[in-house]
Amino acid sequence: MKVGLFAPCYIDQFYPQAAVATLELLERLGCDVAYPRGQTCCGQPMANAGCAAAAEAAHRHIAACFEEFDYVVGPSGSCVLHLREYVEGAPSARYYELCQFLVEVLQVERLDAAFPCRVGLHASCHGLRGLRLARASERQEPPFDYVACLLDMVDGVERVPLDRPDECCGFGGMFAVEEEAVSVRMGADRLADHLRQNVEVITGTDMSCLMHLEGLIRRRNLPLRVVHVAEILNGSGEARNA
Amino acid sequence: MHDPTHDLMDDGARLAAADRSARVRHADRAARFVADAGQTDWHDAVLWRIRGKRDAAAGRVEGWERLRALASEIKEHTLSRLDEYLAAFEEAATANGAQVHWAADADAHNRIVRDLLRARGVRRVVKSKSMLTEECGLNPYLEARGFKVVDTDLGERIVQLREEPPSHLVAPAIHVRKEEIAALFHEKLGTPADADDPRLLAAAMREDLRARFLAADAAITGVNFAVASTGALVLVTNEGNADLGAHLAPAHIACMGIEKLIPKPEHLGVFLRLLARSATGQPLSVYTSYFRRPAPGRELHVVLVDNGRSRRLAQPDFRAALKCIRCGACLNTCPVYRRSGGHSYGATPSGPIGAILAPGMDMKRYASLPFASSLCGSCSDVCPVKIDIHAQLHRWRQVAAREGYVSWPKRWGMRVAGWIVRSPRRYRLAGRLVRGWLRHAPRRLRYGPWNAWGRQRELPRAPDRSFGEWYAAERGKK
Amino acid sequence: MSRKRRHNALGRAERSAQNGSRAREAILEAVRRAGAPFAPLPSIVGATDMGTGEALTARFMASAQAASATVRIVEAGGVEAAVREAFPGAASVASASPAWGFEQADPAAEASALARLDVLVCPGAFGVAENGAVWLAESGMGSRVAPFLAQHLVLALDHSAIVPDMHAACDRLETFGEGYGAFVAGPSKTADIEQTLVIGAHGPRSLTVLLT
Numbered sequence: 064m065k066v067g068l069f070a071p072c073y074i075d076q077f078y079p080q081a082a083v084a085t086l087e088l089l090e091r092l093g094c095d096v097a098y099p100r101g102q103t104c105c106g107q108p109m110a111n112a113g114c115a116a117a118a119e120a121a122h123r124h125i126a127a128c129f130e131e132f133d134y135v136v137g138p139s140g141s142c143v144l145h146l147r148e149y150v151e152g153a154p155s156a157r158y159y160e161l162c163q164f165l166v167e168v169l170q171v172e173r174l175d176a177a178f179p180c181r182v183g184l185h186a187s188c189h190g191l192r193g194l195r196l197a198r199a200s201e202r203q204e205p206p207f208d209y210v211a212c213l214l215d216m217v218d219g220v221e222r223v224p225l226d227r228p229d230e231c232c233g234f235g236g237m238f239a240v241e242e243e244a245v246s247v248r249m250g251a252d253r254l255a256d257h258l259r260q261n262v263e264v265i266t267g268t269d270m271s272c273l274m275h276l277e278g279l280i281r282r283r284n285l286p287l288r289v290v291h292v293a294e295i296l297n298g299s300g301e302a303r304n305a
Numbered sequence: 306m307h308d309p310t311h312d313l314m315d316d317g318a319r320l321a322a323a324d325r326s327a328r329v330r331h332a333d334r335a336a337r338f339v340a341d342a343g344q345t346d347w348h349d350a351v352l353w354r355i356r357g358k359r360d361a362a363a364g365r366v367e368g369w370e371r372l373r374a375l376a377s378e379i380k381e382h383t384l385s386r387l388d389e390y391l392a393a394f395e396e397a398a399t400a401n402g403a404q405v406h407w408a409a410d411a412d413a414h415n416r417i418v419r420d421l422l423r424a425r426g427v428r429r430v431v432k433s434k435s436m437l438t439e440e441c442g443l444n445p446y447l448e449a450r451g452f453k454v455v456d457t458d459l460g461e462r463i464v465q466l467r468e469e470p471p472s473h474l475v476a477p478a479i480h481v482r483k484e485e486i487a488a489l490f491h492e493k494l495g496t497p498a499d500a501d502d503p504r505l506l507a508a509a510m511r512e513d514l515r516a517r518f519l520a521a522d523a524a525i526t527g528v529n530f531a532v533a534s535t536g537a538l539v540l541v542t543n544e545g546n547a548d549l550g551a552h553l554a555p556a557h558i559a560c561m562g563i564e565k566l567i568p569k570p571e572h573l574g575v576f577l578r579l580l581a582r583s584a585t586g587q588p589l590s591v592y593t594s595y596f597r598r599p600a601p602g603r604e605l606h607v608v609l610v611d612n613g614r615s616r617r618l619a620q621p622d623f624r625a626a627l628k629c630i631r632c633g634a635c636l637n638t639c640p641v642y643r644r645s646g647g648h649s650y651g652a653t654p655s656g657p658i659g660a661i662l663a664p665g666m667d668m669k670r671y672a673s674l675p676f677a678s679s680l681c682g683s684c685s686d687v688c689p690v691k692i693d694i695h696a697q698l699h700r701w702r703q704v705a706a707r708e709g710y711v712s713w714p715k716r717w718g719m720r721v722a723g724w725i726v727r728s729p730r731r732y733r734l735a736g737r738l739v740r741g742w743l744r745h746a747p748r749r750l751r752y753g754p755w756n757a758w759g760r761q762r763e764l765p766r767a768p769d770r771s772f773g774e775w776y777a778a779e780r781g782k783k
Numbered sequence: 784m785s786r787k788r789r790h791n792a793l794g795r796a797e798r799s800a801q802n803g804s805r806a807r808e809a810i811l812e813a814v815r816r817a818g819a820p821f822a823p824l825p826s827i828v829g830a831t832d833m834g835t836g837e838a839l840t841a842r843f844m845a846s847a848q849a850a851s852a853t854v855r856i857v858e859a860g861g862v863e864a865a866v867r868e869a870f871p872g873a874a875s876v877a878s879a880s881p882a883w884g885f886e887q888a889d890p891a892a893e894a895s896a897l898a899r900l901d902v903l904v905c906p907g908a909f910g911v912a913e914n915g916a917v918w919l920a921e922s923g924m925g926s927r928v929a930p931f932l933a934q935h936l937v938l939a940l941d942h943s944a945i946v947p948d949m950h951a952a953c954d955r956l957e958t959f960g961e962g963y964g965a966f967v968a969g970p971s972k973t974a975d976i977e978q979t980l981v982i983g984a985h986g987p988r989s990l991t992v993l994l995t
Contacts, residue, residue, distance in 0.1 A: 076771050114711070245645050483979075
């Protein structure tokens with residue numbers, strides 16, 4: 064199975080360890096993974112700012128980068144959702160968020176990883192409601208949660224339930240700066256929930272939400288840290304020891 | 306013979322028009338709201354509790370999601386044949402003895418109501434909750450012409466006495482604390498100065514309004530649903546105020562947007578199962594009244610209002626907003642609304658639904674509202690008629706940018722970003738520069754006043770190597 | 784209002800009626816021109832199966848109680864006694880139905896007199912199990928406003944007249960021939976002050992449902 068690794072721009076530049084973990088994990092699960100070096104940005108920031116036209120070239124470019132692959136997998140629900148909505152076109156989904164790919168395509172049932180920690184799972188909205196990686200709390204249907212399911216395969220992970228299972232963290236791209244006051248307040252509320260449950264590590268599918276939460280954690284010197292879910296599922300040593 | 310008030314626009318309307326021309330800056334208003342942390346805590350918690358009640362009530366209905374789909378399809382159907390249903394409704398309502406009036410816009414609506422009131426020598430009007438009359442600015446219009454208009458829903462009455470708009474579709478005074486209401490009622494109703502027990506306050510208003518109900522010359526109400534096949538109007542309240550007003554006054558004027566139609570009574574069942582559960586978590590509101598014929602000797606008037614609705618119906622990207630049944634569930638679930646308050650939107654209705662309705666009415670004034678969202682999508686998932694609210698917010702952003710309502714630094718920033726990421730070479734260079742700057746620039750420079758991110762948050766720690774550089778070094782030979 | 788002003792106002796009403804018919808055509812034309820593509824009307828599925836008989840009655844009672852109504856099961860012919868027992872101090876009890884021995888509610892009564900009425904007893908047409916609502920037709924009210932003005936409302940309901948849900952309830956409205964009716968689920972209430980529930984907003988302070 065030929066898999067193209069999609070490393071969203073901010074992961075490529077600021078959080079390479081999440082992309083490394085994604086690559087290693089997919090390889091260990093038997094995928095033939097390649098990283099097209101020419102890829103840049105999916106164009107989501109421009110579209111969310113109301114300037115989708117400015118992203119058209121980016122859409123064409125990224126489509127060309129991944130033309131030859133059966134699947135394109137990336138560690139970011141938000142960017143993958145954007146690719147599905149703006150680039151895909153075809154009805155059969157080819158762009159996958161990592162956890163969705165592990166559950167729906169690879170149908171992973173066990174993982175060889177350990178992460179002995181109290182972990183709070185932040186359900187990023189675009190993965191949750193756009194890609195349906197879990198049942199959103201407002202929907203009346205049988206519960207399921209891909210990411211939680213995968214985390215539970217990792218030795219030692221103590222997944223902690225939150226008071227509000229899927230409240231938005233307030234990142235929202237440009238929203239984080241344009242609506243700075245509300246964004247920060249939303250992030251602080253999200254962190255307070257994790258702190259109430261004595262969470263040690265907040266994880267999630269989207270490093271962008273975690274970047275926003277990490278910014279608050281570091282400014283406020285809170286006893287929390289953020290780790291991308293790919294690193295936990297991969298059993299990356301750095302994630303455990305950081 | 307000339308009536309000087311007839312043609313002249315009065316001061317109230319002029320002031321309202323001037324106020325409407327100012328741009329709403331949601332972020333600034335929201336920042337002021339959030340600055341009061343205690344109030345924000347309370348506002349968020351109380352609305353989240355309503356969302357919890359909604360979840361529980363929806364969970365007790367077998368096939369909730371199917372019911373939502375059904376409601377959505379019924380509305381889509383009705384909108385796709387709206388001209389036929391409007392004509393059928395008019396015919397049935399007229400046969401029932403009601404009088405049907407048509408208003409192309411807010412001004413026409415207000416004039417029709419005014420003329421009906423004047424022709425009957427009305428002075429005192431009682432009004433039950435109607436988002437349409439808020440939209441049309443009916444209260445200030447009538448008050449400027451000497452009518453005494455009293456809102457009778459408790460929450461509406463509170464905001465009327467405070468001289469401010471409602472902040473929530475269903476709970477208009479949700480932003481007001483009981484201590485403030487105690488002070489207000491002390492001043493207006495003569496309740497004891499520090500009496501803030503909600504039961505006592507509500508009882509005082511009951512006494513005050515009962516006298517007004519009994520003395521009213523006309524009642525104005527909104528409409529929740531209008532049934533095309535029977536010509537009936539359906540009104541839903543918990544307090545009973547719509548019925549008290551409509552049954553006691555000699556004339557009942559019901560004002561409705563043309564999108565309120567449903568085909569037949571059997572369809573009413575679908576919406577009534579969804580409405581109260583979505584709004585408050587009740588399985589049904591206390592009173593669901595079915596007005597078919599006026600009572601003997603009484604008058605029933607129905608004002609059908611377009612005011613931009615047919616224009617929206619012509620917009621494929623935005624017509625689904627016309628399915629709205631005004632339950633307020635999207636407000637309660639919205640993490641931004643809960644932390645910024647209804648008044649931060651400067652529009653009625655407020656919240657996510659307001660943020661997709663208002664730009665269609667006045668883009669210049671409301672261009673910031675589609676951006677007052679993290680696009681979390683919860684609004685679309687709670688919506689009982691499955692309006693794609695968050696997707697419409699996204700599309701309104703495109704319209705705002707296209708029509709020049711996005712600031713030029715942002716527009717140009719996005720254009721430059723688009724130009725950079727078109728080329729892998731430019732993208733890598735930009736990445737190296739940003740990382741180098743984050744790693745080496747003095748903190749003072751990185752956290753300048755221009756940096757909204759950094760006001761309360763640290764910037765990410767930039768690594769030495771990007772993933773692309775790591776891949777080239779470690780896997781390049783493969 | 785002077786006669787002259789009233790004359791002007793009526794003249795304006797006529798003119799606005801002419802404008803109204805222009806507005807009507809313009810609105811209908813704009814709606815037609817909007818060109819919303821045809822969407823089929825779905826048939827309604829998903830009626831609730833709650834069993835029959837006792838299960839339905841039990842569900843109705845639980846729903847009505849959850850809506851702050853008091854529900855009592857009374858013997859046939861026991862309505863008067865149940866009302867006297869529930870409201871021992873009531874000075875005035877009236878009903879529009881001759882079935883019981885209460886004072887007859889006067890359809891032409893002054894509203895201020897109705898507002899002083901302690902208890903109004905009405906026959907409910909049918910109940911709805913999923914939400915505890917009772918359908919009250921105009922003919923059972925005395926006057927439309929009476930059930931809203933009386934201080935306390937009592938609804939007598941035949942226990943065999945309970946339907947499972949609002950689908951079944953609204954199906955009955957297809958053939959409803961009266962001018963007005965209402966679903967009543969509990970006493971009037973408000974939560975507009977800090978979301979604190981207050982019973983007895985503008986209408987009755989209590990609702991009692993007597994299941995016969």
